[in-house]
Amino acid sequence: MKQILSRLFNHEHLSEAEARQLLLDITAGHYPDAQVAALLTAFCMRDITVDELTGFREALMQTRIPIDFAPYRPIDIVGTGGDGKNTFNISTCACFVVAGAGYKVAKHGNYGATSVSGASDVIEEHGIRFTANPDTLRRSMDECNLAYLHAQLFNPAMKSVAAVRKSLGVRTLFNLLGPLVNPCRPAYQLLGVSQLSLMRLYTYVFCKAGIEFAVVNSLDNYDEISLTDEFKVMTRRDERIYRPQELGFDPARPTDLQGGRNREDASRIFDAVLTNRATPAQKHCVLVNAAFAIQLMEPDKEIGECIDIARRSLESGQALKTLKKFIEINR
Template sequence: MKDILNKLTEHRCLSRDEARAILQDIAEGRYNDAQTASLITVFLMRDISVDELCGFRDALLEMRHPVDLSDYAPIDIVGTGGDGRNTFNISTAASFVVAAAGLPVAKHGNYGATSVSGASNVIERMGVRFTADEGALRRSMDGCRLAYLHAPLFNPAMKAVAPVRKALGVRTFFNILGPLVNPALPAAQLLGVYNLALQRLYTYTYQAAGTTRFAVVHSLDGYDEISLTSDFKVSGVDGEQIYRPETLGLARLRPEELYGGATPDEAADIFRRVLENRSTAAQKQAVVANAAFAIRLMRPDTSLPDCIAEATETIDSGRALQTLKRFIELNQ
């Protein structure tokens, strides 16, 4: 570790293979907490490179609890968190809308770290029991086209750094890694990020990893999702584009309209109301917008207006709610 730290403090970057080996050594307990904290601190003082991020990702995926859902070719819809806006669980609700539209979803999530309620908080409050059993996950996919993968069950290597991360109390490169290590290795991913620098980093990382179906979205006023509170930028394999809500036939929203509640119970109530079609128009529109871009990613020949119409119809018709109900039945 001494040689590694010397290299990093000399402003040199790790190769992909070096980064992979280092994270494996950390997970296997070959470094003490002080050494691990020093390594993490380096990346608090400078940006992580694409090779470094790919190497860390390689290590975690190699050490993951594997689950094979490849024959479903699912999509994952996720945000990095960290935007400090405490929105309700937009990407989680959008996942159920996309599944209700007939598309397979392997949703990877965790408890909230930078917001009141993460995806796992909401899913748990629906009465769902988390599982890493592949058979159970496949039954969920077969029954409602959605499986939920609670991150701690699939990434045991992260336990080795948990005490150090908790002691530091700040966001680290492990937060950046989270969206990249879905153990099901989904065929497509819609990822929301909270700044343009992260959008570029993830885009380059997807390209380096050979991912062919992805979209990284960022609302230009700082949200890690399509918030409709401002113009938003979408980058993918075909380049990048800036969209205005109005040009998509959607209203521009106010930040307070996306408030996620003061407790996980309040957040879960908002989530359920959206799928029950009893939410505010603003809450529904935000979910529809994110779901529409996910549908477009899976069905690239479908126009965005048609994707928006389809996402809206799944809520209006009650199909999104039925998907949620079936999901709960299959995962108790």
């Protein structure tokens, strides 16, 4: 590790094989927390390469506990985190809207490292007991179209660095890796990134992995479609910049999307969205993210039609029904 740190401090890059072995060694507990923190800090200070990210991903996928959802061809909706905006759980809300519309969702998430509430925080606030039991997860997928995969149960390396990430409190390479290591290898993925420079990086990695994807970025550096500014969407086929107004939405203000001061605040906002009692800005932000997820799975549909599908899921109560069934199965 000392040699690797010296190379990184000297602005050198790791090969794909070196990155893979390094993360395997971290997972095995070969290094003290101080050295792991130094490594994560080094990657905070420069861009990661495609080879490094691919190598790290291979290590996590090699050590993961797999779950087979291939027959469902599910989608995952997730952000890289670390944008510093402390938004409410937009992606997780969107997952329930998409599931309520009848699509299969395999949500992979973790506790928040740079915000008060990550996906696992808000799910746990609803009394959910995380599980890696395949029968329970398949029942959840069959009966409410959504299964939740808590990262620490499926990715030992995530658990081994959880304390270091929390103590650092900033975006690290694990924020970049999290969206790439869903243990079920979903057929589709909507990924939000906080920086335009990351869009091309993930495009290369997703293409190599064979995943149908859409990478989104709000141009004011949100790692989701926030409607606070123009946003860019990049897929395997094309890339385009949208304005909120052209999709029928008023621009949102950053304060409209705040997730509160603690997990309880975030959970209340989450429930307000799914019971259709949220503010227009909160509701519209969730709808537009759900809509682009639906369009990824239904590329022949116009985005306006996908927004209508998402809106019906939420306003008809189907998204809420999905949440209630999910809680019943997973308590």
